[in-house]
Amino acid sequence: MTHTRTTRLERGRSALGPALELVHTGRAPTRAVLTSELGVTRATAGAVAAELEALGLIVVDSRPTSSAGSQGRPSHRLFLDENGPVVLAGQIHADGYRVALVGLGGRIVATVSGCGTIPADPAHVLAEAVAAGSGLLERTGRRCLGAALAIPSAVAEPDGEALNPLHLAWPSGAPVRRLFRRALAEAGIPGVTTAVGFTGNDVNLAALAEHRHGAGRGARDLLCIASGHRGVGGALVLDGRLHSGSSGLALEVGHLTVNPEGAPCHCGSRGCLDVEADPLAFLGAAGRTPGPEGSLLRQATDLLREEYQDPSVRAAADLLIDRLGLGIAGLVNILNPDRIILGGLHRELLGADPERLRAVVAERSLWGRSGGVPILPCTLDHNSLVGAAELAWQPVLDDPLVVLEGEDREAGPV
């Protein structure tokens, strides 16, 4: 091939991507702070902002602003364009699927969800979800720049197979990414050309979303632990990037030993976090049997919130907090994050007795003893969905000029 590999695309206005990311994460409300955050001159920041505006991604409000008491000429404000392009984000969970159009800044523009039992055939669900998303796009008339999907199982890289999707009745190794991309192609969504459909683990994506727009903002190394239905998931964001390991299987934290005399786990060991600190374990520890109504998470959460006075419930909560703390302490010794956020049942456990959890972690971790890690609850609604959107937005954040590609195509093929 005669393609001489150049760096052309990687260069072009190199400050453009970082600038968009700053506005996207709410860290650049004005051109002035854009100037200082980027470390460029005012001239450059102005040019960059103008270019982002020309791309239809941000809006500069140059009306006389209410002076905020500070001296000097007031800044013009930078906003993300509320009518700008969106990405298609989907999430598959134990009870159904949810699809949303998400703009920059993690703003959910429109959403639709399908409930009911997920059939054993992933292709069918994906087609249904993509069709729903396509419908949203038609209804809203938004331009779509990409698509991504969050699923509740490990996603093996580089091909994106779902590994052990236990609560979906899908076969392990199902080529979810390929099926998703095929569904996108068959739906023929205009504009979904630059980004061909990403897929990721739901907890990973939740962590990404929380890092950019939620409880993880500003953290450099963010650890996220969550339990939604069965088992425990983990995720790690390093320097703003998801660490999913060389084959996408990092942070499979479910098999940390937290109870040497505990229940046997399907991994062959016993007392794994997976079987000792998920909703089912909590219900069991409280002496309840899971009912047919509502998800395990819902049942566990309701029990925790409504019957915390009940000594058996309280004891079960304490037990799970201790186990979770042990697992977190192990992770802290290995990863030494500067913040930890908890989702799902673990978020509720943290809410029930924050001090107990922090004490366990501090006692059992080297760093805990010498200071301690902030442990916070997740704050974002639909964080997996927003995280999927982050995945889909990433190419644009890396180089905002890619939005031009679709326009070229629309303008007229040669």
Add this chain to the structure above:
Amino acid sequence: MTHTRTTRLERGRSALGPALELVHTGRAPTRAVLTSELGVTRATAGAVAAELEALGLIVVDSRPTSSAGSQGRPSHRLFLDENGPVVLAGQIHADGYRVALVGLGGRIVATVSGCGTIPADPAHVLAEAVAAGSGLLERTGRRCLGAALAIPSAVAEPDGEALNPLHLAWPSGAPVRRLFRRALAEAGIPGVTTAVGFTGNDVNLAALAEHRHGAGRGARDLLCIASGHRGVGGALVLDGRLHSGSSGLALEVGHLTVNPEGAPCHCGSRGCLDVEADPLAFLGAAGRTPGPEGSLLRQATDLLREEYQDPSVRAAADLLIDRLGLGIAGLVNILNPDRIILGGLHRELLGADPERLRAVVAERSLWGRSGGVPILPCTLDHNSLVGAAELAWQPVLDDPLVVLEGEDREAGPV
């Protein structure tokens, strides 16, 4: 302050750093591959190489090369300048210290070591080591661009205190980095101005060295486990950069549980890797009592190598391999590295029965079951020392123009 924050220094020939790193790690033997590796034009690669040569870091050999059978005009060869500047690297270990001058490419130019019991006062040892290094510099007449130190304990960031330096009889929390810098300042080493003396954990630095020059070359996510004297150390290199956590305490892998019924550990738990898979544990498992002669590692290594036929030794090795494998499997589930390298006793254990270790890891890790991680022995001599040198070289690799700063100063102060 009127210092308007510019990006000046970050720009200036942005391909210079990556180019030097390529030559430094042996991945750019000619300008031609430099061209393709950097993704720039031949013109740029040529200019960059010329500039690195002008800086006195590399040498271009333009003599007629022995044609290697390939077609076309033969490339000129790129070499690191063997007479170029060096950095001062030091290592403190249980039996003494070692100091070396290290050039680019991890080449040890000169070395000196001091044996004997390390006194309880860190400042004294550091002064002695720095004096030895200063002597080396005077003897060789080399220009020195920086200094760094490897110590066998966790190094707390951002200030560089030694945490729990168990085998050094130093107080925990000793401000090693500050003491090291003070020793450097008092020794008045000319040139050590740009880099003010780094400090790091020895296993971390060994991993860094192996990643750049040894068994870890080419790995993206490299996990290193090693046991030298007491306890077990770990390190992780991500995308070519050491991951030492937000406060420098990452990869404290010693407290992974690998034997629920095991010996109590000072961390409060029992059966930790620290007490179940270090040289002392091996000697104990083989029914030997450590003697006064030689380090624990040496005794364990000798036993393993010379008496492997002895059933009790063999059984002890198998036991430690199983425990180590369990620990590694846990780490693989969490970090999903694409390569693992083992040092110290663990390197010997791997050599004794590679298949057993790989089988345990494969059986107990999610990723292991679906493919497996390469597990290799460390290959570099004095890898901690070379790793310390990497730390000291880093500013130059980031921006080779910093070597001019010292020259300016030497040329003549205003």
Add this chain to the structure above:
DNA sequence: TTGCTTTGTACCGGCAGTAAACAAAATACG
């Protein structure tokens, strides 16, 4: 009103790096 401070813009210049043409040094093939 006159400063002072901060923000935004216009214009110039430096310079890294592309592109293209040319030169050099080897092999391949008649």
Add this chain to the structure above:
DNA sequence: CGTATTTTGTTTACTGCCGGTACAAAGCAA
């Protein structure tokens, strides 16, 4: 043996990002 081909290195414009500076704008303070 000589010419074509291939690969590498170099020279010469030329493009475009961005720094620097000067100037204008828009608010406070006195």
